[in-house]
Amino acid sequence: MEIESDLLLAINPNSGVPIYRQVCEQITRMVASGQLKAGEALPSVRQIATQFAVNPMTISKAYSLLEADGVLARVRGVGMKVAQRNDLEQNLEERLLFITPAIETLVTQVEQLNIPQDEVLKAIKLRLEKGK
Amino acid sequence: MEIESDLLLAINPNSGVPIYRQVCEQITRMVASGQLKAGEALPSVRQIATQFAVNPMTISKAYSLLEADGVLARVRGVGMKVAQRNDLEQNLEERLLFITPAIETLVTQVEQLNIPQDEVLKAIKLRLEKGK
Amino acid sequence: MEIESDLLLAINPNSGVPIYRQVCEQITRMVASGQLKAGEALPSVRQIATQFAVNPMTISKAYSLLEADGVLARVRGVGMKVAQRNDLEQNLEERLLFITPAIETLVTQVEQLNIPQDEVLKAIKLRLEKGK
């Protein structure tokens, strides 16, 4: 069972964002979008820590926070799994709430830079297409 | 001459973002957008510090960083002014570069949440109109 | 592991040159000359501060500036290390650039004092030999 999932997270230690936070946010989003389903098992702390050359305590902290948030559940002697009864319905409205802060940040900057709306939308559209 | 400029910055000490960084970013944007013109004088360290009930060193740190960045220039014994030769031309392309990181963040989240593009664009458009 | 590195910097609090600047310049030169190699760890802020009876913030300021300059890199929760991709290659040409300002200063003074070139070169040669 060690082949679990090698390509789950994208951790960047130099992004300014704390590592534990990156883990939390990414797993939360994956659960919200259904990429991780209720009951599904997660890689062990040691596994992730090794994979990204990160301190195990950092991953452990992330898992603990996710458990406190009700996103994950701890199964003694086994590991972590996605919580069963989950507030994170795949409902679109809910998911849109997640990106509100990012939109706020963006809009603030746009206004202070005096960038026309069309240009902003054009740039975002372009970037979204590229990701496809 | 006391009416100099009362309405310049919007500092929020509880935003998680360091105060000196808020100052840096906002002034940088104001220079980039042309709200602050080359050669224009800035409020003194003590002025801003008093206005926002912040320690002068905090503002001073921001000014120093902005000088190191080439955004501001120091005039000894007089104060700070917007740097003359400025990379931050007001042209649109340059300004769009400033919001690239914010767009990246947004797009990453959108993809991990599996939100359809139209919904994202709709939400942003809505938010932009509101700000008007 | 306490024998880490005791003999690194030469700080003189009365030289007129700000302490943080002395630290910056010396570390920059050590990196440029290869005395400090890419990835190598640096003494902690508190370690240096204690060693030279200086306020930790002063050293911290130096480290921050060196990070902004791309000379050092921060490893969160661990400390500072020499940046990996470093403009400060050890090639001779690059290092010669570092002493250009000092040469400029010298030459200006020499010209204003009307000192013959041979005399200048002789004096410098003498001083260089002495240092050996």
Next chain:
Amino acid sequence: MEIESDLLLAINPNSGVPIYRQVCEQITRMVASGQLKAGEALPSVRQIATQFAVNPMTISKAYSLLEADGVLARVRGVGMKVAQRNDLEQNLEERLLFITPAIETLVTQVEQLNIPQDEVLKAIKLRLEKGK
């Protein structure tokens, strides 16, 4: 008598060196090298201040220091002139003493950068020739 001397000083407000110090040092060197002769009159404070767009008080301070140093003498109602009995003989040894600090700075940097002596001398020689 207003045509005195338009091209005397080279003041750079952004060099980091205080303006009054630049004035002091340059005039001192000119006296030492004989470019300014004993009894010779100097431009008025206002003249220099206007020429370089500098605060008159700054020039005044420089003149005062030079007077205290015995380099200049104040003639009431007339202005400043180069002091008559002057320690600054044009003797070569004396003049060489003036550049000792600049040489020290240079040598320190050279040693910390591990630059070979020949390269240093070559670079200086090159720069000296260029100035010719």
Next chain:
DNA sequence: GTGGTCTAGACCACC
């Protein structure tokens, strides 16, 4: 353990 941020208050140099 690491570095980062902020404060309050001192002193300095420059203009």
Next chain:
DNA sequence: GTGGTCTAGACCACA
């Protein structure tokens, strides 16, 4: 008046 430097000590976030 301006900004710069430093201190002593507090608290926080990260690993």
